Amino acid sequence: MSDEYVLDATGVTMRFGGLTAVRGVDLRVGSGEIVGLIGPNGAGKTTFFNCLTGLYVPTEGTVRYRGTVLPPKPHLVTKAGIARTFQNIRLFAHMTVLENVLVGRHTRTKEGLLSALLRGPGFRRAEAESRERALELLEFTGLAAKADHLARNLPYGEQRKLEIARALASDPGLLLLDEPTAGMNPQETRVTEELVFAIRDRGTAVLVIEHDMRFIFNLCDRVACLVQGEKLVEGTADVVRGDERVVAAYLGTTEGAAA
Amino acid sequence: MHELPQTLANGLLLGSMYGLIAIGYTMVYGIVQLINFAHGEVFMTGGFGALTAFLMLPSGVSLWLALPVMLLAAVLVSTSVAVLAERLAYRPLRGSSRLAPLITAIGLSIAIQQMVWAWYPDAKQARTFPHLPGGPYELGPVTVQTGDVFLVVAAVLSMLALMWFVRSTRTGRAMQATAQDPDTSRLMGINTDRIIVTAFAIGAAFAALAAVAHGLRYGQVDFRMGFITGLKAFTAAVLGGIGSIQGAMLGGLALGLAEALAAGYVKFLPGLELFGGGAWANVWAFVLLIVVLLIRPQGLFSKLTADRA
Amino acid sequence: MNTVTRLTKTAPAAPVVQEVSPARPASLGRALAAAGGALTAASTLVAWTWTPAFPGDLTVNGWPGGLQVLTLASGLLTVLAALGAYGVRGFRWAVPAGATTALRLFALGGLAVTWFAVGAISWTLGGSINVEPGGWFAAAASVVPVVGAFLLPQDPRVPLKPRQLPSWAELLLIAAAAGAGLLVFTYGIGTEGELFAGFLITAGFAAAGLAKAGLLARLTGLTARHRTTASAATLVAAIAFPFTGSDETYMSVGVNILIFATVALGLNVVVGLAGLLDLGYVAFLGVGAYTAALVSGASASALGIHLPFWAAVLAGGLVSMLFGLLIGAPTLRVRGDYLAIVTLGFGEIFRIAVNNLDGKSGPNITGGPGGIPNIPDLSLFGFDFGATHVIAGVPLGRFANYFLLMLLVTAVVVVVFQRVGESRTGRAWVAIREDETAATAMGINSFKLKLIAFALGAALAGVAGTVQAHVSYAVVPDPYQFAGAVPPNSAFLLAAVVLGGTGTVAGPLIGAALLYLIPMKLQFMQDYQLMAFGIALILLMRFRPDGLVADRRKRMNDEAAGATA
The missing domain is CATH 3.40.50.300 (P-loop containing nucleotide triphosphate hydrolases)
Structure with missing residues (x-):
């Protein structure tokens, strides 16, 4: 129970x-x-x-x-x-909106250093999947149009949404x-x-x-x-x-x- | 084994010197989170300041009369260097990344070293520092020099003064406040700029004291003396718990003892016969640092504090 | 309620230009700049001094020599920018971001190098009497474009979107840029003393001018679009270097720059990508070098084994990585600033240790202050690296051979850097650097990732060290210190990374080249070199803490700031 x-x-x-x-x-x-x-x-x-x-x-x-x-x-x-957002927004200011969400995805993916160096098909597939999932979350929160903007350049309300999207990325x-x-x-x-x-x-x-x-x-x-x-x-x-x-x-x- | 008391005494003397310098590192780091790389050079220039004062006095003056003048000169020079560094090099960078002030500090350290090397007369080799008159004193199994006595007295007196200052004066309490929360302190009307300069100045004064002690003990000053000693002093500050003044002195003593003991006794440990002696003492000090970081990263003598997320 | 004014990214319909007083200063300025530039260029064709005792032979009428070549270059650039300012058809591409600042910089560069030349002539030959009328003419001529340029009003254009050129044209441009880079580098490496100083002055102003004109941004755009070609072009240009016929001394400089640059790139992984403060990095280079020395059949080696090269490289990298793990594991768990002190300590300890492992104060592993001499030259697949071979009609000596080998290592390190930078690991590093608490809240094991960065950096330095051991014949403890007049040492490595620009590939490479060449070429300043280095670091952090090559994120940040301004 x-x-x-x-x-x-x-x-x-x-x-x-x-x-x-x-x-x-x-x-x-x-x-x-x-x-x-x-x-x-x-x-x-x-x-x-x-x-x-x-x-x-x-x-x-x-x-x-x-x-x-x-x-x-x-x-x-x-x-x-368990995922969270913060009272004072703690985004990765110098990363793009998409990258912020991709980082949120970190714990559900496992491609490490060796995989990054060898760039085999597994790496490419994992990156593609992560991107897809991240974009999906951006759509969900209404930020898809700003995927390539730097996080620090978003208006306040959208920064809050980004934090939520990033937290959701870890399922x-x-x-x-x-x-x-x-x-x-x-x-x-x-x-x-x-x-x-x-x-x-x-x-x-x-x-x-x-x-x-x-x-x-x-x-x-x-x-x-x-x-x-x-x-x-x-x-x-x-x-x-x-x-x-x-x-x-x-x-x-x-x-x-x-x- | 009969050397043990002497080794311990040497360790404590060495350690008090490290402690005095460590205070400068810990005060600055406690307030602005900056490793003042150039503090070793503040120490070194203090030594040269004292030497210059001595050379300018008429010859034949008793060293006991000269000593206060030399101390004053050392403090003046050290403090000027430290305050100028803060004003011109560090203050403009406040609020920027962690890397920028560190690089600036490294540049400052190198530049000051080279300035002394290039412009101070005959500084390319070590310069002789005067000796305090009065023979070695025998205290039971331990022999101490006059310079050592000076060091101990100076260290104890200045530590007591500093503790009183930090606890009981307005400025001292303002420093504690700034160290804990600079923004609120400013809102409370504390002139944080002035507090920071004060921290630099006090640290420099202590380093000057240590420099004179160093000169008296080793009989020379050298443009390079700031680098390794500075590094070890910062290690001492970390060992004792960075930001804590007592920690700095205690860490210094701990480091000095460790070094002296290592130099004297490691060679008796099985398998480590070749790793004793002065050459390897620095290595053992470093190993000590690593071990402490492993076991008690906040330092040997500090208290745990909460970190607001 | 907030209303946000949105600016579109297309070029503004009508640029808001403040109609300041008459347009006369503008047209006068342009005329002066163009004419002045041409005059300055022309002045290099006459003699500036009567004796070839001044290096470079500035005595010939009708042909520029030595410093005159630099003035000529500056003058031509000024003319180019002026033509762009006029909006002359066919030259508008020259100044896409606005002509004024670029013109000012080129003109100032010409002024600076010309007056430097005249001054240097007077100084070295003992009196301004030694300057020919041609020299005075040049000095006067070089003032004209400066006056003209400063008469021009500010020209704050929004950079126009570049006209899309056909692919083959873009690729050709990239190749041309690579070629130009090779030329500049070869020229610079071959100069000495005053000529080198003049070269630095010209190159500095020219680079700044090109940047302000928007051309460097264009180039970066091109390379970003054609990454593979750009990398290939740079590689080809680098390979071409030994074939330019420079003599062995310059080859030796070249290979040492390459080693220095590769190690700097490794440090860039640690400092630039992961944001870890490593102040003792050169020790890892030393570990690699000593490991290679011990296993490559040197007679003085305590191990007395001779592994094939690939095994030595592996050994060097692995042993370095091991030390990286040993140092990193206890230190990376705690506050970042502690890492700085611990790495600094490790650097010093390394030096002390190798100095004392000489059989007297410690077991004999590293041969003490004498080090391990007489490391045999490599011989791979029958190619003896120590001997001179003639390839494509050009004799390649020992250093040229090692240059090409090292180039291979550098290429590998560049690939490693790029691949790991743009990956899940790389993103995690940036996240940790930006906000470690938030990063761990996102599921990133920050300790593990920091350790990976640290160990990877150590391994890369170790690999570079194995090549260095062979290049220098011998390995001694001396160079592996924190700061000293001769790179590589930890302070210089850190400076190369910071000067060049953290987080980029080009940054440390350029930074390393500059930091290696400048102290070497400006020998007359020997006593003050290290002092100047220290002061330069202070000034650099004060005025341009991001370094010379801005990384992608900073560029995006600047663009965004410009768009919403």
Whole structure:
């Protein structure tokens, strides 16, 4: 039964010296779900993400992906099937859009140095396949026309989309999105919403950190609220929205202006 | 085996010299993440500054009177070189790639070495450095020279002063802040430019101290003396945990001890008979560095800090 | 709501030109530039000095000699650019990106080299009395085009898309460019002292002018479209070098440049592609050289075996790679800056070690300071590399033979560099260089990939070292230091890569050639060479940190910046 959960985090705690940033957080994400993670700034959301992806080794607790405990090394976590985007966009600025996505594909291909030097038919086939898959993803995110542009020259909204496309290139079972609509206008936010639905429909579960309440409540099957490193409440959108403690922790209205 | 105390003493003396120089490396690296390649030359020019001061004093002046003047001159020269380097060579490159400042530092190091070689009178060979009067002192099984006493006293006093400075003065605390988060520090009103220059200057002053000690101990200054010693001092800084001032001194002591012990005792290890002695001491220091990096990459004496993703 | 103004990439319909004052300065400027250029060129046909004591023989009326040839070249380039500025039919191709800056550079180049010549004559012969009226005429004439060029208004054209030429024409152009390159190189290698200095000045201004005129960009476009032909043309030109009849000294220079350039290219894999700071790279060259020396039948060799050449090369590469793995494995796991210090340390340790493995302070493996002498010459398939052979009517001596052999190695390294640069591995390296955290989040095992880069670089240097061992007859510890007056050493290698431009093939090759020739040819500056080198590094990083040859990504970046400006 445990592998129907794409993500199963139990008792995750992260301590830095005297500071406990994340305290005993449990979270489960089933395949086909979109789960939201909200909370005021500094609540430990990104730290929690970093614990999931191996960037930090949790002081306590375990993280399981489809039943297996993940080794705390980011590249192995991605290989297992969890991909992520970053709060501050971390694209490969001097690579083209296509190259960024090709790099995302790295863990699903295996042609190494020898193959690159010999350039046999296997190498050519692998490169062609990777390109095809990458272009497909660019189509999916609406960036196909800019495949040969340098990533740093894209406008902000498209950079965010590129990050998502790059993360999807590793065929993940779970996608972690860290504030994907930060700095976007309502129109762009709506487009992102549709994109996330499409991602879920393709078979990837999504766990998203956001401050935009409307976005979160439209999108997510379940929402968890983190305050000062602890999970305050978890449930459907209505349950969380109505909880007084959540409203108190946030200074926003239920209209949910973007932070 | 009866040499052990003497070997240890030599190691500690050598190590304190490395430590003094390492402080300069660690302070600069801690704040601007730059390996100040030219710091070895800051050390070297300090030595020549001291020599020049000595030569300019009327002959027959007691060395005890001359010493403070020489120290002052050394500090002046070192600090000028370091501050000029920061202002003219490093500051314009702040914010650029990692490679550019490193290459600049290498160029600076080479250029300064060559300037001394070409323009300082008779610097093509080593130049003799004065000797402190007063015979060798016997402290039990250990013999020390007067210069060594000077080194130990100077090292201890200056370390204490620096610790006080960093902990208790405004500038010192500002330096810590800048090292941890330069952008926020600037927003808090800290003049990061001035802090950086201060770091360079303090590091240079310590290197000058070490240079005078070096001159007194070995009896000469040489335009090349910055290169290997500088390299070892940076190794010491890494060993102790880069960015940590205590780490720099402790790393220096550790390195000095390792070198002295290796030079004296490796030849007793089976199979390594030919690898002892001064010739191979540097090799063993390097091996030590590799081993430490393998086992404890953050340095022997540092504390783990979090890294925000 | 943001509105983004989109600019199309076609040529603007109506260039926005600020109608600054009268058009007179422009036409006057063009006239002066053209006439001045022609005059300067013509002035080289008269004598500039009365005695052949000044090198190059500038005493002949009716024929340019020595430095006059350089002035002639500058003058002709000025005229060419001026004709382009006039928009004369048939010459518009000369300045696709705008004439003004190019004209200024060519004219300044002519001025610089002519006045340098006159100055050099006065200096060496002891007084300006030794300059003939022709020389003064040249000095005056060379001012004219400069005045003219600076009268011209700025000409900021958007570079026109080149007219598509038929394939055969493009291939011919590439071949011509390769040929021109060979000529320039052969000329440069054959000059000494003042002439070399003048050559540097002219070549520098000319290259800058060609770049600003947009011609270099055109050439790069051509080579990008016809990669195989461009590579073949360069290879043919390189092979032709030994057949140009230069004597053995220049062949020796040529082969050493090639070795230096190949090692620089290997370093480019480590520094340029993967972004790893290696400050002790020359040690890998040394490991390869010593390995080859030990296994190639030198009488002083402690191993006393004589492997065939291919096995020696393999051995050199493998042993180097092994050391690369040994050094890399502990160091690449930690912060990148530590690698710099560790590699620097390794470089020094290597030198100390080989110096002391002489039987007295250590077991006798490397022969200590004396090294391993008398490495026998190669003999492959009956071809004795040590002997002179006459091929196609040209006598090829020992160094010429080794030049051709080394060329083969260089070609292999170039292919390796290109293939690995454009592959999954190469992309991963760039990703690590750009943002290591993001790269690992994308599934890249950054430690493994950095180690591969480091080991590959070491192996390539080792292979180059095996050839070097044979070329220099003997292997000694001296050259393998961090910095010294004579390349190759680690500082010079790093400088060659950085000067040329990291991440490209042409960059380190050009950088290596320049860095090898300049200290060698400017012997009169011997005492100050290393100092100048240090200062040059500082200035280079301050004003042109990307080096001479911009790599593909920087070019794309500049293009994009231009389009959206």
